[in-house]
Amino acid sequence: xxxxxxxxxxxxxxxEAVDHLTRHGADARVLAGGQSxxxxxxxxxxxxxxxxxxxxxxxxxxxxxxxxSLRIGALARQRAAELSEVVHNEASLLxxxxxxxxxxxxxxxxxxxxxxxFADPSAELPAALLALDGEAIVTGPDSERTVAAxxxxxxxxxxSLREGELISAIRVPRRPDAxxxxxxxxxxxxxxxxxxxxxxxxxxxxxxxxxxRIALCGVGATPVRxxxxxxxxxxxxxxxxxxxxxxxxxxxxxxxxxDPHGSAAYRRHLAVAMTRRSVLRAAERAREGAANA
Amino acid sequence: MPEKVRLSITVNGVEHDVLVEPRTLLLDFLRDExxxxxAHAGCEHGVCAACTVLVDGEATRSCLMFVAQLDGAxxxxxxxxxxxxxxxxxxxxxxxxxxxxxxxxxxPGMLMAACELLEHTPMPEPDDVxxxxxxxxxxxxxxxxxxxxxxxxxxxxxANVGTPTAPPAQGVSA
Numbered sequence: 001x002x003x004x005x006x007x008x009x010x011x012x013x014x015x016e017a018v019d020h021l022t023r024h025g026a027d028a029r030v031l032a033g034g035q036s037x038x039x040x041x042x043x044x045x046x047x048x049x050x051x052x053x054x055x056x057x058x059x060x061x062x063x064x065x066x067x068x069s070l071r072i073g074a075l076a077r078q079r080a081a082e083l084s085e086v087v088h089n090e091a092s093l094l095x096x097x098x099x100x101x102x103x104x105x106x107x108x109x110x111x112x113x114x115x116x117x118f119a120d121p122s123a124e125l126p127a128a129l130l131a132l133d134g135e136a137i138v139t140g141p142d143s144e145r146t147v148a149a150x151x152x153x154x155x156x157x158x159x160s161l162r163e164g165e166l167i168s169a170i171r172v173p174r175r176p177d178a179x180x181x182x183x184x185x186x187x188x189x190x191x192x193x194x195x196x197x198x199x200x201x202x203x204x205x206x207x208x209x210x211x212x213r214i215a216l217c218g219v220g221a222t223p224v225r226x227x228x229x230x231x232x233x234x235x236x237x238x239x240x241x242x243x244x245x246x247x248x249x250x251x252x253x254x255x256x257x258x259d260p261h262g263s264a265a266y267r268r269h270l271a272v273a274m275t276r277r278s279v280l281r282a283a284e285r286a287r288e289g290a291a292n293a
Numbered sequence: 294m295p296e297k298v299r300l301s302i303t304v305n306g307v308e309h310d311v312l313v314e315p316r317t318l319l320l321d322f323l324r325d326e327x328x329x330x331x332a333h334a335g336c337e338h339g340v341c342a343a344c345t346v347l348v349d350g351e352a353t354r355s356c357l358m359f360v361a362q363l364d365g366a367x368x369x370x371x372x373x374x375x376x377x378x379x380x381x382x383x384x385x386x387x388x389x390x391x392x393x394x395x396x397x398x399x400x401p402g403m404l405m406a407a408c409e410l411l412e413h414t415p416m417p418e419p420d421d422v423x424x425x426x427x428x429x430x431x432x433x434x435x436x437x438x439x440x441x442x443x444x445x446x447x448x449x450x451x452a453n454v455g456t457p458t459a460p461p462a463q464g465v466s467a
Contacts, residue, residue: 007295008315008361031362038357039338042318051315053362103428105345105352105406190428 003041010053014139014168017054022141022164024050030166031055032075032114035106060168063087070094070172071137078107078115078125091172093180093198097128100182103190117167119222121156122192127223128182131198131215134172140165153222178202179286183277184217185270187261193218194262197226197250197274201238201282203290209233214279219256219271226250226275238283247276300364304329305373313360320344320355323370331371331401335430342429345402346370352409352425369408371401383449384408384442393442395433402429407443416447 011017021028029037029048032055040046054060060075063084070090072081081087082098094112101107101115101124115125116136129136130149138145141164154160161167184196195218204210212233214226232246256267297312304327313322320337323329323346335343337356344355347369374382381389384407394400403426410417410425417425422443431439 002321003316003318005295005314005316008298008359010362034357034359034362035339035354038318038359039340041316042338042356051359055362103342104424105342105354105409105428106339108351109353109357 003038004044004047006041006048007050008053009050010056012056012058014054014057014060014166017052017057018139018141018164018166020050020052021166025163028052030114030117032117033077033110035102035110036114036118036120054166062169065090065174066171068174070174071169072112072172073169074111074113074167076112078110078112079104081112082107090174090176091132091180093132093175093182093200094125094128094172096180096182097124097196097198100124100184100186100193100196106190113167113170116152116170117159117161119153119155119157119159120192121153121221121223122194122218124182124184124193124196124198124217126153127196127215127217128198129170129172130223130225131200131213132172132175133213134170136167137169137171138165139168144168146171149223150225156221175200177286177289178211179282179284179289181278181281181285183274183281185274192261195219195256195267195270195274197271197278199275199278199282201233201279201286203238203283203286207238207287207290209236209238209283212279212282214250214275216250216254216271216274218262219254219267224254226271228252229275229279233279238287240280243279243283244276247272247279250275298361300361302360302363302365303367305369311360315359315361317360318356319346319348319353319358319360319363319368322360323355323368329370329372333398333401335398340430341399341402342406343399343402345405345429347405347409350409350412352406369405371404374404374408383453384411384446387446387449388439388442391438391442391445393434393439399429399431399433403431403439407446410443411446411450415451417444419444 027049031053060073062073078098087095135146135148178200182198184193186193197216200213202210212230217223228249236242250271251268256264258264299312333343335341339357346355406426422440
């Protein structure tokens with residue numbers, strides 16, 4: 001298998017990268033870890049005329065707290081996020097979801113931001129970003145802007161990025177108070193999930209659920225919030241019965257695809273099951289957190 | 294035609310100054326340009342890991358990297374493991390001893406992934422091996438003997454002193 005011919009550029013700064021992207025528009029693709037893009041190029045499902053390799057840009061691999069939120073640079077590898085103490089402490093869901101991406105050797109190359117920009121509807125990290133209410137920091141030819149996760153994913157493998165724009169980092173609000181859990185079902189360990197769910201649960205002083213945020217992957221063209229479940233949970237006691245009942249709402253508004261990995265009916269079933277499991281675990285962790293505080 | 298890229302890459306300790314088409318995959322470069330056929334072309338899209346080599350010490354699917362990305366990088370392939378006289382590297386000995394291969398197609402990738410694991414975890418437990426080699430597909434062995442082999446390689450390596458990514462210098466007994 002051979003990729004179609006392309007021109008290769010390795011800019012040293014974000015500005016230079018944006019310049020290449022602006023000049024070549026839709027003919028250009030960004031190369032970060034390459035673990036998704038190069039496989040598409042090998043099978044010629046992607047045939048960019050210009051490959052903009054951002055790996056030579058210094059300072060893009062940071063994972064750090066900045067003004068009260070967690071910032072993850074475009075070259076931070078999934079493995080680094082998975083093992084990062086600050087990610088575990090401040091946005092544990094992202095670390096948990098990262099650990100489910102493919103295999104360790106792939107995660108050492110693959111980047112968190114690359115997976116988000118690739119916008120595979122089955123992938124973990126776009127859904128985790130949505131559950132965490134994160135945002136993309138987007139650098140374009142004229143300015144920098146932020147795009148909330150809810151506005152970023154517009155379709156399967158499609159984002160609201162404009163030509164010439166690059167996601168230089170993502171920003172995720174600190175959620176040290178929230179119990180977090182990622183669960184998924186994949187055909188084999190390391191495969192993309194058929195369906196996955198990430199949940200964040202906080203408890204109030206009386207132990208009732210103060211807030212719940214849940215996002216699912218594998219059930220539509222984009223990651224989706226399970227808002228009906230979130231509403232049902234807010235203010236409820238975090239009992240198993242209440243969570244099981246609320247999770248039943250997860251499939252209500254879904255119209256998932258059928259493909260060889262799973263039928264629409266199976267995905268709807270999984271949406272409920274993954275929601276239930278992730279919320280049960282997240283609530284348990286929120287309780288443990290409160291007990292240890 | 295796109296402009297070729299000039300770069301320097303070290304493979305198994307030998308530096309090469311090369312001029313490559315941007316689309317040249319590391320896997321094809323190793324096999325076709327350097328005649329190193331150890332890294333195997335299996336699926337060629339990042340699924341099977343038979344093409345795994347070490348890039349700056351990290352187990353990497355060579356079908357998912359372009360040579361153009363590797364200016365200044367050091368690559369090790371399975372050919373770097375055995376000594377010039379054919380003496381097997383302890384990891385290879387362990388695979389032989391534990392029947393960690395049958396047809397052998399996946400073995401170069403397994404060995405290089407094991408190299409990386411043993412560099413960081415000299416005495417791995419079975420779960421460590423499953424984590425590190427979980428992305429490498431084998432259609433013969435059922436995996437158990439591969440896990441046994443990598444676990445057995447730890448003590449063999451310790452007895453041999455050499456480190457997995459820096460095998461005994463060629464022609465010098467360890």
